[in-house]
Amino acid sequence: MNILGIETSCDETSVAVIADGREILSNVILSQAEHSKFGGVVPEVASRTHLRTIVPIYREAMEEAGVSLDDIGLVAATMGPGLVGPLLVGLTFAKGLAFARSIPFVPVNHMEGHLAANILQHAGLDQRHLTLIVSGGHTMLVEVKEFGEYEILGQTKDDAAGEAFDKVAKIMGLGYPGGARVDKLAVEGDATYFKFPRPLLKDDTFQFSYSGLKTAVALYLNKLSPAELDKHRADIAASFQEAAVEVLVEKTLRAAQRHNIRHVTISGGVAANSRLRQWLADRLEKAGKKLFYPTGELCTDNAAMIAAAGYYRFQKDGAGEMVANAVPYLKLA
Ligand SMILES: Nc1ncnc2c1ncn2[C@@H]1O[C@H](COP(=O)(O)OP(=O)(O)OP(=O)(O)O)[C@@H](O)[C@H]1O
Ligand SMILES: [Mg+2]
Structure with a gap:
């Protein structure tokens, strides 16, 4: 199964396609340069940049993976923790795609995404x-x-x-x-x-x-x-x-x-x-x-880890709710 992952919790706009929770077909990451002159992330600037870049980054990720939406079996996007405006851009985009094409959708906890990067990359890791x-x-x-x-x-x-x-x-x-x-x-x-x-x-x-x-x-x-x-x-x-x-x-x-x-x-x-x-x-x-x-690329924010976490969640609990909202202070456990 191919999984489309979307990550916009902070200042990286990222879209990835992975296969079966193990193989990365594409993982496009745009680190927003706009914030460096402010010495930190400006939430409103981040939201607007995500809005501007999410579609081109999505297209690039699909093209690099060599797939169309017909080949996607699951859409996963970060729902929190993170900045509410940036989260909403990726989450809404993902839900829109999933709803329009009747593809199952899973909202992902960003921290579960981080830990899933290791499960994605290391087949020999103990459960x-x-x-x-x-x-x-x-x-x-x-x-x-x-x-x-x-x-x-x-x-x-x-x-x-x-x-x-x-x-x-x-x-x-x-x-x-x-x-x-x-x-x-x-x-x-x-x-x-x-x-x-x-x-x-x-x-x-x-x-x-x-x-x-x-x-x-x-x-x-x-x-x-x-x-x-x-x-x-x-x-x-x-x-x-x-x-x-x-x-x-x-x-x-x-x-x-x-x-x-x-x-x-x-x-x-x-x-x-x-x-x-x-x-x-x-x-x-x-x-x-x-x-x-x-x-290195899978340590900082990226959508491949979100796709992986979404896939493991889907295997465990099935599809998530389309009404899932952004939760800035979402807890891991
Ligand atoms: N080589 C490195 N040594 C130390 N810190 C690093 C290195 N590379 C990146 N970082 C730090 O990693 C952080 C960014 O990581 P990440 O993108 O996972 O954080 P975040 O998404 O902003 O936070 P969170 O995941 O908790 O929501 C920054 O604080 C950055 O300085
Ligand atoms: Mg992070």
Whole structure:
């Protein structure tokens, strides 16, 4: 079965066609450049850009996949969490297509989409696994008992890890969105240059906190002269990244051990981080466990993961309701 996926929850307009929840036929992603001059996403600008681009992106995805609507057996679109205006554009477009052509429709939880990216790409992944969803808006450790059955072990009490990466990038003058730029710069830096706090590292829960780390970096940078900042830019990026990542690594390992889970996945934009991937893979391997992560394009927002989650939902529960509305604060479990 071919599944058409549509994702417009934030500032990526994306349409994908996948086959049977495993094979990507196309995954077209337009990252809206309009927001960079504002240093963050402007919801109204995002909605208008989705409106302008959804049809051409849809056509491109169908053409690249070499299919027509006659070949589509399921339409899936993100219903939340996300920005209400942007969500409505993709959701309404998807429902319109499905209704006009009598194709079953499934509304998708964006976070379930992120975790499904791993199921889509790794046939060898255990049904029961631990996942760290770490993105621009979320930082959560979830035990996946099977697709659709989740226990949230812990999440952030304040900011998401991706938000901290973006904020640090912004105050260091690296631009927006900055996570990938911090990662790239950190490769050349000395991660032991400055010891930033590791929030809640010693705390025995699986909760996270990133607002204090963000502030610690801001206060530290405030005291530096422009010359010092210029000289140690890469060292500071690496030192911040080390602090942010260490907490993710330690808590994920601890959760996998305590809950006796063999396979671990990471997903969401920060799962593209090179230090997180390498450090966590190494720690898990030493503990006899295995890490899986999606390719870079499937970490940040994309419609292939939404199509995959829609397909697994459809297999579990059948078609969804055509009346499904956008839910900005939709919960995973
Ligand atoms: N290599 C990287 N290292 C660290 N952070 C990264 C990297 N690449 C992307 N990011 C971060 O990932 C985030 C974007 O991820 P994603 O698109 O999943 O978030 P979102 O959709 O805005 O949030 P959510 O999924 O929680 O609704 C941004 O904060 C970005 O800075
Ligand atoms: Mg996302």
